[in-house]
Amino acid sequence: MRMTPDEFVIAEWDTVRLNATVVYTWLVMAVLVGTARIITLRLTEAEKPSRWQNLLEVLVTGMRDQIRQVSQQEPGRYLPFIGTLFLFIATSNVLAVVPGFMPPTGSISTTAALALCVLIAVPLYGIVDQGVLGYLRTYVQPTFLMLPFNILGEISRTVALAVRLYGNVMSGTILAALLISIIPFFLPVLMQLLGLLTGLIQAYIFAVLAMVYIAAATRARAREPDATAGAADSSVHQ
Amino acid sequence: MDNVGLIGAVSILTAGLTIAIGSLGPAFGEARTAAQALASIAQQPDESNTITRTLFVSLAMIESTAIYCFVVSMILIFTNPIWDRVLAMAAR
Numbered sequence: 208m209r210m211t212p213d214e215f216v217i218a219e220w221d222t223v224r225l226n227a228t229v230v231y232t233w234l235v236m237a238v239l240v241g242t243a244r245i246i247t248l249r250l251t252e253a254e255k256p257s258r259w260q261n262l263l264e265v266l267v268t269g270m271r272d273q274i275r276q277v278s279q280q281e282p283g284r285y286l287p288f289i290g291t292l293f294l295f296i297a298t299s300n301v302l303a304v305v306p307g308f309m310p311p312t313g314s315i316s317t318t319a320a321l322a323l324c325v326l327i328a329v330p331l332y333g334i335v336d337q338g339v340l341g342y343l344r345t346y347v348q349p350t351f352l353m354l355p356f357n358i359l360g361e362i363s364r365t366v367a368l369a370v371r372l373y374g375n376v377m378s379g380t381i382l383a384a385l386l387i388s389i390i391p392f393f394l395p396v397l398m399q400l401l402g403l404l405t406g407l408i409q410a411y412i413f414a415v416l417a418m419v420y421i422a423a424a425t426r427a428r429a430r431e432p433d434a435t436a437g438a439a440d441s442s443v444h445q
Numbered sequence: 446m447d448n449v450g451l452i453g454a455v456s457i458l459t460a461g462l463t464i465a466i467g468s469l470g471p472a473f474g475e476a477r478t479a480a481q482a483l484a485s486i487a488q489q490p491d492e493s494n495t496i497t498r499t500l501f502v503s504l505a506m507i508e509s510t511a512i513y514c515f516v517v518s519m520i521l522i523f524t525n526p527i528w529d530r531v532l533a534m535a536a537r
Contacts, residue, residue: 276498367509374512381519412505415498 211377212309213316232311235299266294277415278422285418288328292321293414300376300406304399310406313376315369322369325417326361333424342424368416375409449535456525460518467514474507 215227246259256264270290274282296312303310311317333342346357379402386395482500486493520526 273498276495370516371505371509371512374509374516377519378512378515408501408505412502415502416506419502 211314211316212311213314215309227309228311228314228317231299231309232317234308235295235302235311238302239294239298273415274418277418278426280422280425284332285421288324289414289418289421292324292417293410296321296372296413297407297410300410301403303376303379303406304403309380310376312372313380315373318369318373321372321413322365325368325420326365328417329361329420329424332421336425345424364416364420368413372409372413375405379405449531452527452531456521456528460521463514463518463521467518468511471507471511475504478503478507 212227212231216224217227217230218225243263246257246263249257250260251257267286267290270293271282271286274285274289278285299310299312302308303313330342333345336342347354348357379398382398383395383402386398478500482496485496489496
């Protein structure tokens with residue numbers, strides 16, 4: 208039983224090994240960038256945009272709304288990072304129904320890389336927002352005693368992000384393989400449909416959790432003196 | 446039963462136990478969460494958007510404990526790290 212697409216070696220030279228995870232990651236990247244590039248070549252402000260432009264607009268405004276609701280802040284700063292995470296995971300999970308495609312999110316190395324991106328992005332956004340000292344102060348926030356727990360929480364939630372996504376996608380793949388050998392044809396199709404749903408939900412959850420972590424790092428300042436002004440601002444925008 | 450067979454049997458038994466016990470807790474937790482969320486939606490249908498979003502996120506976080514158990518049991522069955530060492534020791 209193959210548990211990850213890491214074990215499928217597609218091409219091999221003397222020192223370099225190209226496994227399925229890397230190849231399918233490139234494929235997803237090419238699909239995302241290519242589609243976006245082709246659609247945005249013919250952007251129009253006309254009364255009736257093309258249907259593809261409509262699709263992109265729905266996606267972008269939807270993501271902006273979700274980010275605004277989750278973080279209670281203006282979404283512009285977070286959209287590139289959070290939106291990319293969501294689109295990448297969602298695309299690779301949805302493409303899993305294509306025969307022969309192994310979702311790169313079913314490999315622990317991909318999900319660990321994504322979680323590491325979140326681990327690095329959280330202090331970056333926090334430092335940009337409240338300065339190095341201000342961000343470091345959030346680690347000793349209630350009392351100094353909480354310092355080790357805050358650091359532990361940071362690490363454990365990163366591991367949890369990675370293992371959650373990996374476990375969900377991998378369990379879908381393994382379940383499909385097991386069910387094909389037990390009850391062919393009918394049940395695997397149903398499980399694939401369920402896999403589509405859980406894949407999209409997992410992509411959504413990964414993005415929302417990343418946003419929640421970033422918002423927790425950046426909002427600590429807004430809760431202090433001018434908290435009422437910030438809250439009023441964000442409620443106006445909604 | 447020799448030692449190699451014993452270790453294999455114990456691994457499989459532990460994998461079964463892991464997923465059995467590990468799915469019980471999240472199942473109860475998710476049931477409570479869903480029931481509570483449905484009750485809240487029935488009380489305040491206007492807030493159903495926020496409630497549904499929070500429900501999905503919390504369901505995923507509860508479910509992740511079951512997923513950890515699943516990953517551990519899969520590792521025990523398919524890529525047991527102790528297995529190679531045991532086979533090497535048995536061959537010696």
